[in-house]
Amino acid sequence: MDEPLRDSRTLAIQLRDRIADLIRGEGLKPGDKLPTEAQLTQRFKISRPALREALKLLEQNGLIYVEHGRGRFVSAISAVHVDRPITVFESVTDMAHHYGYRPLNKVLSIAEETPDKHVAAQLQLTATDRVIRIERLRLQGDEPILYCLDYVPRSIIPARLYDIDWSGSLLSLLEEYKNRPRMSAATVSAVMLPDEVVQRNDLRDFGPALLITETCFNAAGTPVNYAIDYHRGSHFSFSLVRK
């Protein structure tokens, strides 16, 4: 018995992931036929149009292919696990958990400041707006695995800075303030940590970092967070489908 769908993503996307789980869970192989529409609607307790939308997504993602008149089949690409693609928007906390890490989140600094031009542009702020700058390091045991810099418009979190626990998920905090980010526009690159960060925080052994810089938007399309996350290269790699 499958749980009802209830998270905040669209029904089609949730359903797509459920069907992908089903393909893997039941050990379907490339070339195997998918269960029929009737079986799937019954199993997930959803309407046929909702199912078709999800199946269309699976087809677009390359996980299944359609042979007209014959049905839907599992494609070769589905055999290659792309479990948690880089294109899924989630908190750094959730992402780290998924990798099996339970990192300690060490707050290095919190400040209210005037954003520089670049940060202001990303958050669509004017010259008089203020931001909260949150600098954090995540440690797995003794090992630093993530260095994160976040900017949030001050207007979104008007509380006193010292009244807030900054060591939790920023996404959850933004949700409390009715501004949970839903998606982001991101760039990914490979860099060394900035020298200044290395020296101030004793991070000489961090090595190459996968840098993800992203502007995160709430459901209304307003930017609510500009995040700069350095993922320690030796500890993270992301998967994706390209098509």
Next chain:
Amino acid sequence: MDEPLRDSRTLAIQLRDRIADLIRGEGLKPGDKLPTEAQLTQRFKISRPALREALKLLEQNGLIYVEHGRGRFVSAISAVHVDRPITVFESVTDMAHHYGYRPLNKVLSIAEETPDKHVAAQLQLTATDRVIRIERLRLQGDEPILYCLDYVPRSIIPARLYDIDWSGSLLSLLEEYKNRPRMSAATVSAVMLPDEVVQRNDLRDFGPALLITETCFNAAGTPVNYAIDYHRGSHFSFSLVRK
């Protein structure tokens, strides 16, 4: 007047990109209304179902949003350029061109060999199958910007190795042999080049690399190429939408 659609991606995906170009080209801003379905079908000379599929993709990508009864609108995320997302499958040659590079492709070595376990698994080969291993360096002026290792099943390219020009696009070559890759399952991480590669090829200054490792599949879902591409961090960054 727009060109007819004719590349090998699905119509919906091509159309999605055309409409995204239109949004940018005509300077539509977040919150602006999209042209009507009638205007779009006429402009792109396509059917309404095809258009709706493309619009659905744009909605899923977060570029537009729907207000029921009011129409489709440009979302905030569309203002953030995600021009050439990392999720688009394309040749390294095309990708480099898009960044404004016209690199010289230097072939370092070509060999036929028995694949190791990992490569064999990626290409779904058995113990007796052989692969072609292609090692190349791409130089922009004097600067090495890409170090690439490719494996292709020998059975796909049965010609004599020295009869082939390996300095061009491998995708085009595979197309000549009726096995053009259409999509891939990839991982992305940040690494330093392997020591042995650095020393053999004098690449001490390469710095951190964005490593993309991908298994590429032809239209039938058969793996035809396993590619290991080190993108010099100082020269490349990729964009994507996360949702």
